[in-house]
Amino acid sequence: MAREGLPVPPGFVVCAPAFAQFIDGGIFQTIAATVADLDVYDDEALGQAAEAIRGAIATAALPTNLSDAIATAYEAMGDHTRVAVRSSAIGEDGETASFAGQQETFLNLRGAEAVLQAVRDCWASFFSPRAMFYRAEKGDITDTRMAVVVQEMVLADRSGVLFTVDPVHKTREHMVMEAVFGLGEGIVSGMITPAHYVVERTTGAVIRDFVPRQAQAVVYAPEGGTMEVHLSEEQSAHRVLEPTDLEALRKVGLQVEAIFGPPQDIEWCLRDGQLFVLQSRPITNL
Numbered sequence: 158m159a160r161e162g163l164p165v166p167p168g169f170v171v172c173a174p175a176f177a178q179f180i181d182g183g184i185f186q187t188i189a190a191t192v193a194d195l196d197v198y199d200d201e202a203l204g205q206a207a208e209a210i211r212g213a214i215a216t217a218a219l220p221t222n223l224s225d226a227i228a229t230a231y232e233a234m235g236d237h238t239r240v241a242v243r244s245s246a247i248g249e250d251g252e253t254a255s256f257a258g259q260q261e262t263f264l265n266l267r268g269a270e271a272v273l274q275a276v277r278d279c280w281a282s283f284f285s286p287r288a289m290f291y292r293a294e295k296g297d298i299t300d301t302r303m304a305v306v307v308q309e310m311v312l313a314d315r316s317g318v319l320f321t322v323d324p325v326h327k328t329r330e331h332m333v334m335e336a337v338f339g340l341g342e343g344i345v346s347g348m349i350t351p352a353h354y355v356v357e358r359t360t361g362a363v364i365r366d367f368v369p370r371q372a373q374a375v376v377y378a379p380e381g382g383t384m385e386v387h388l389s390e391e392q393s394a395h396r397v398l399e400p401t402d403l404e405a406l407r408k409v410g411l412q413v414e415a416i417f418g419p420p421q422d423i424e425w426c427l428r429d430g431q432l433f434v435l436q437s438r439p440i441t442n443l
Contacts (some may be wrong), residue, residue: 164382165415197293210284228269239310242275313426316341322420336397339374341425
């Protein structure tokens, strides 16, 4: 997306071969042995297997060449740059399967050590019970094709998701936008009911909207990570998105869909009116 000129925060990618190198250092044998006769429909057994694999990932040594490369790439961004570290399963980009929400994202981190730990934690999240069950259903539970994206943290005042078609009503003539004040974690966690807009794809006309009063928001914490804050009556009375924001999102949605082909589920944020695209994945339930 960045190569196509879309407003993507700067950063770098810890590619899938890096995870494979880490796994091949001895953990793969542990993974293979742990899942050899695993019944993924046995919740207790699946939980124990996931715990064993994640424990192995947590204690295994990170190859020096990998840790040095990650630290160097982070420091090139500026040693005190706040970043978001996002998991990206390679299979997540398939048109028939989506790993959305099954791997971890870590927000507002600072320092090479924090980034290295977050990368390891992202790798470990690839072996949560939910993610393992999903991969077993879709193919190979031992699949280790996973990248990690390290992006400069956008200290957003508004965030949300954009569906380039209506995934609920299966309507390809409409786009659906959901938005909250603060960071998108408020939507992901289910803590905040987002403002909801349905717009016509070609004209941008608002078909319907639902804009609840938002009493709280998730924002970045000064020391790192995130925190919840209460919004004042004045803040919560404002509309999350103005007509100009809806139009900017509609145009970006069309651009992203043109790049990838199938309808897209796009995470975005706004800071001082500037739109950023954080990540995109195909909508698979149409």
